[in-house]
Amino acid sequence: xxxxxxxxxxxxxxxxxxxxxxxxxxxxxxxxxxxxxxxxxxxxxxxxxxxxxxxxxxxxxxxxxxxxxxxxxxxxxxxxxxxxxxxxxxxxxxxxxxxxxxxxxxxxxxxxxxxxxxxxxxxxxxxxxxxxxxxxxxxxxxxxxxxxxxxxxxxxxxxxxxxxxxxxxxxxxxxxxxxxxxxxxxxxxxxxxxxxxxxxxxxxxxxxxxxxxxxxxxxxxxxxxxxxxxxxxxxxxxxxxxxxxxxxxxxxxxxxxxxxxxxxxxxxxxxxxxxxxxxxxxxxxxxxxxxxxxxxxxxxxxxxxxxxxxxxxxxxxxxxxxxxxxxxxxxxxxxxxxxxxxxx
Amino acid sequence: xxxxxxxxxxxxxxxxxxxxxxxxxxxxxxxxxxxxxxxxxxxxxxxxxxxxxxxxxxxxxxxxxxxxxxxxxxxxxxxxxxxxxxxxxxxxxxxxxxxxxxxxxxxxxxxxxxxxxxxxxxxxxxxxxxxxxxxxxxxxxxxxxxxxxxxxxxxxxxxxxxxxxxxxxxxxxxxxxxxxxxxxxxxxxxxxxxxxxxxxxxxxxxxxxxxxxxxxxxxxxxxxxxxxxxxxxxxxxxxxxxxxxxxxxxxxxxxxxxxxxxxxxxxxxxxxxxxxxxxxxxxxxxxxxxxxxxxxxxxxxxxxxxxxxxxxxxxxxxxxxxxxxxxxxxxxxxxxxxxxxxxxxxxxxxxxxxxxxxxxxx
Numbered sequence: 011x012x013x014x015x016x017x018x019x020x021x022x023x024x025x026x027x028x029x030x031x032x033x034x035x036x037x038x039x040x041x042x043x044x045x046x047x048x049x050x051x052x053x054x055x056x057x058x059x060x061x062x063x064x065x066x067x068x069x070x071x072x073x074x075x076x077x078x079x080x081x082x083x084x085x086x087x088x089x090x091x092x093x094x095x096x097x098x099x100x101x102x103x104x105x106x107x108x109x110x111x112x113x114x115x116x117x118x119x120x121x122x123x124x125x126x127x128x129x130x131x132x133x134x135x136x137x138x139x140x141x142x143x144x145x146x147x148x149x150x151x152x153x154x155x156x157x158x159x160x161x162x163x164x165x166x167x168x169x170x171x172x173x174x175x176x177x178x179x180x181x182x183x184x185x186x187x188x189x190x191x192x193x194x195x196x197x198x199x200x201x202x203x204x205x206x207x208x209x210x211x212x213x214x215x216x217x218x219x220x221x222x223x224x225x226x227x228x229x230x231x232x233x234x235x236x237x238x239x240x241x242x243x244x245x246x247x248x249x250x251x252x253x254x255x256x257x258x259x260x261x262x263x264x265x266x267x268x269x270x271x272x273x274x275x276x277x278x279x280x281x282x283x284x285x286x287x288x289x290x291x292x293x294x295x296x297x298x299x300x301x302x303x304x305x306x307x308x309x310x311x312x313x314x315x316x317x318x319x320x321x322x323x324x325x326x327x328x329x330x331x332x333x334x335x336x337x338x339x340x341x342x343x344x345x346x347x348x349x350x351x352x353x354x
Numbered sequence: 355x356x357x358x359x360x361x362x363x364x365x366x367x368x369x370x371x372x373x374x375x376x377x378x379x380x381x382x383x384x385x386x387x388x389x390x391x392x393x394x395x396x397x398x399x400x401x402x403x404x405x406x407x408x409x410x411x412x413x414x415x416x417x418x419x420x421x422x423x424x425x426x427x428x429x430x431x432x433x434x435x436x437x438x439x440x441x442x443x444x445x446x447x448x449x450x451x452x453x454x455x456x457x458x459x460x461x462x463x464x465x466x467x468x469x470x471x472x473x474x475x476x477x478x479x480x481x482x483x484x485x486x487x488x489x490x491x492x493x494x495x496x497x498x499x500x501x502x503x504x505x506x507x508x509x510x511x512x513x514x515x516x517x518x519x520x521x522x523x524x525x526x527x528x529x530x531x532x533x534x535x536x537x538x539x540x541x542x543x544x545x546x547x548x549x550x551x552x553x554x555x556x557x558x559x560x561x562x563x564x565x566x567x568x569x570x571x572x573x574x575x576x577x578x579x580x581x582x583x584x585x586x587x588x589x590x591x592x593x594x595x596x597x598x599x600x601x602x603x604x605x606x607x608x609x610x611x612x613x614x615x616x617x618x619x620x621x622x623x624x625x626x627x628x629x630x631x632x633x634x635x636x637x638x639x640x641x642x643x644x645x646x647x648x649x650x651x652x653x654x655x656x657x658x659x660x661x662x663x664x665x666x667x668x669x670x671x672x673x674x675x676x677x678x679x680x681x682x683x684x685x686x687x688x689x690x691x692x693x694x695x696x697x698x699x700x701x702x703x704x705x706x707x708x709x710x711x712x713x714x715x716x
Contacts, residue, residue, distance in 0.1 A: 047464045051457060055457035058453065151542030155481065248481075255449070255450055256449055294457075298465065303418035303446070304418065
């Protein structure tokens with residue numbers, strides 16, 4: 011059991027240590043950092059990224075990346091504005107927005123999985139297409155305020171409300187992550203996701219329907235983009251047709267920081283969640299500190315590299331000699347992985 | 355089997371994070387933003403004197419890499435210095451993300467800043483955060499944006515009125531009566547939509563003929579170059595070009611020169627009249643070098659300075675928020691060949707106090 015715990019922690023050790031050090035620094039230097047109001051701010055502002063990172067983890071585990079994630083969310087946000095404006099009851103609004111996300115995610119998945127078009131090309135294309143669709147659907151291209159519109163109050167209350175001192179978004183995010191983790195590990199579909207990401211050819215020979223798995227992970231990404239649009243719309247009380255320029259990078263960064271291998275087949279949702287928290291705390295810390303916006307990118311980038319480096323050094327031995335020795339010892343395995351990927 | 359065990363640990367750790375959140379909630383400092391003890395009642399009451407006090411003012415900058423937006427923060431700091439206040443400006447960078455701007459505003463509330471100045475990216479999106487700040491008793495000065503939660507709005511001519519668009523149409527009509535004009539607008543944000551619509555109307559009123567209108571959705575020189583190149587190919591004899599912002603206009607200027615067109619410079623010039631707005635250093639340099647006909651300066655350091663002046667009235671002089679002016683107008687300034695030699699970049703120019711002529715002390 012201890013060995014398993016060590017293995018699971020090992021993957022995110024650097025980020026976790028980095029996160030704790032950043033927290034310690036902020037506790038000492040910023041009195042407001044430890045207040046619950048500030049943590050509520052972090053939780054609420056990172057909830058959208060957390061939900062998208064969940065979907066992205068499924069995609070990255072298969073060896074892909076969805077570059078269209080921000081545009082997907084923008085289309086779903088516009089759909090949210092339309093259906094709320096159309097007077098639909100809030101439970102139906104949620105279903106329609108999630109269904110819209112599912113449809114758009116399926117479109118990506120079918121082109122990649124069934125159409126065999128590289129994921130990079132498809133999602134780069136749909137990044138532009140979905141952004142255009144969002145602008146077209148919005149008619150004016152302007153953000154639509156949802157305050158006082160139709161059933162928005164119920165959705166706003168759901169997203170911005172609290173259960174005791176706990177924001178409902180935290181409960182929703184944790185529930186989604188628990189469900190996602192369960193699917194990934196305790197179902198045959200989850201194991202298929204890892205298998206496809208590790209070696210699609212071997213997975214196919216093993217009887218796994220690789221195309222169906224790929225279509226499904228992009229569909230999950232779409233549904234998560236729908237959920238993210240609901241959270242974003244509820245939080246901002248508005249439906250914005252313009253994709254957030256930083257959203258895709260933040261989501262991919264969180265997943266990769268969390269130890270999910272971009273080559274696929276390795277990583278878990280816990281890592282992605284730690285990656286989201288790590289990014290959120292750094293962002294919050296930079297905002298609280300009186301650091302020039304021009305320096306913020308350098309500082310957050312350095313913290314990120316150091317945190318990941320700590321994990322790498324910890325895994326490979328703390329000294330340079332240990333790192334070199336370890337690299338030599340894992341050489342054949344790495345070659346094997348490279349061969350597997352070429353067989354894709 | 356091993357995978358299942360690992361997953362079990364993963365699930366347990368996720369649950370542990372949730373539990374930590376719950377524990378933190380119980381142990382938290384209790385400064386919840388939702389149950390702030392101060393409220394909007396400060397609308398009608400005087401704030402404690404903040405003259406010698408060390409206070410923090412939060413400036414929510416939508417894009418810190420943009421010179422004009424950065425010069426608002428510069429104007430705030432200059433005004434604080436000139437007014438002899440012991441205040442500090444905490445500037446955040448939303449990087450054009452409405453979500454990040456909301457988070458920045460919420461951080462200001464958490465830090466209990468004495469006042470907020472904000473240039474809103476998406477008016478609907480930020481409203482919840484503004485209401486939160488207002489309910490916490492924090493005065494909010496809007497910069498070129500509107501919100502029912504704002505104490506006051508500082509409105510530049512270039513962004514919140516048709517004044518500049520009217521002047522621009524008159525300027526073109528004076529140089530080339532009945533000119534054929536092409537327009538390059540930008541992303542569909544309220545201030546850009548407003549000024550684009552204003553210029554369309556003003557052009558018609560001044561006898562100009564708008565033959566095509568396109569948008570540079572990238573809002574940069576490269577985008578301007580692409581849009582302008584296509585337009586000049588379709589309309590090689592066009593006499594004037596109106597561009598919504600300087601960065602895009604610089605790209606349009608490059609496209610015009612590549613198409614073999616001369617840019618009108620000075621009163622007795624010839625070629626394409628190319629006008630825009632902002633008044634940044636690159637724009638001024640382009641006028642000097644004959645790559646741009648004219649630009650209208652937003653005077654953005656004055657926006658920041660005016661915001662500080664308003665906050666001083668409340669925080670130092672004790673004027674109730676409800677007595678502060680709801681709107682303060684900042685006039686723009688035209689730069690062209692006739693006066694460009696006296697141009698001073700926004701980030702180094704002096705901020706004249708007392709503040710603009712339209713500014714009336716309550």
